[in-house]
Amino acid sequence: MTAGHPPPLAPVVALAGVLADVAYTLAAGRLRRRGDGWPRWRDGAFGTGVALLLWGWCGPLPGGPFTEHSARHLLVGMAAPVLLVLARPLALTLRNLPPGGPRRALLSVAHSRTAGWLLLPPLAAALHIGGAWALYGTGLMSVTHHHPPLDLLVHLHMVAAGLLFGFAVCQLDPVRRRRSLPLRAGTLLLAGAAHAVLAKGLYAAGPPGTAFTAGDLHTGAQLMYYGGDAVELLLAAALAAQWYAATGRRYARGPARGGHGAGLRVQRPRA
């Protein structure tokens, strides 16, 4: 049983992660020096995201083989991507690039029709959760044990789909189309439910073609379930903070359009 081993190319991933974090820190510092507001917690979120990604990809993780795989899946495909997305890497890059070819190219990708479709929340969720269902619900997981390239592909898909899902649900970066909050929150609800069902299913029966012990499956499935909760809470908090800030701006513009604006204008004298 080799499910516990780290995915291939650990040194390359580690190097890429460290370089990305250094680049992010330098770029954020540059913005602050020129007077742009770029909160420091975003640097922290990016750094933590990179650290979790590297830990999940390269590091030793405790527990039996399935528990270890669950922890990897949770770190690489869920926790790290959300933290990276919250740091708004695309906006940072665009603000740092001078006008010219590379900036135009990046913008045209971000605003392309394909990106618009991929960032449609239900589609991004389907790619993310669908990938997990394919991995655990079919014989794919048992096949990856003997095929390192496939194993690499599965882990790369985890990271990419996790990032896409985070981008689509949070929509913090400038992309082609803004999607409404109900659509994004509804997608989060359905994706969270699918994740919970998947984790409970794995508690009862492991992926086809694998032979994990019952104790290992139970620990791994519960880790997946409650770890998923933590990531959902983080995403929900991000959406809630967006809503709170956006309604606050609407109140500040005046009560005529907002409807609820009356209470914000002045502190009422107590009767």
Added chain:
Amino acid sequence: MDEQRAHARRATEPRRSLAVCAVIGAAVMAAIDEIVFHQILHWHHFYDRSSDGVALLSDGLLHTAELLALVAGFVLFADLRRRHALSPAHAWAGLFLGLGAFQLFDGIVDHKLLRLHQIRYGVDVTPYDWAWNLAGLALLLVGAGLSVRAIRRGPRTP
């Protein structure tokens, strides 16, 4: 003075205060259930395999909805506070209604109709079911009493 009071009366939102706090109450009760009965006492089982796929799906939806409701409830509460629109009497009533409604729903629908898990295993579960559902009913009645009182008093400023 009267004009000020009339303004205040318009500005508080009793219904919204009640509804938002009911959402918080339900989500808090769900969290208590998860933490106390699943994690601390280990009475509830994570999954006891006596439910079918539909029950599992509804459980997943409900569980995620609880998480989202907790966050949404608190941010909506913060919004009421920010606008000075919170009516405390209605808020308390809503909180108890939410706590009781979730407890009863969990006891009847989750435990008995969907059979997701039982309160405790290896013992006669009947007294536990009664205690569970009567506790829910008691919370619901407290909420109903507070609602009646809040409605009689009318909306007040915090």
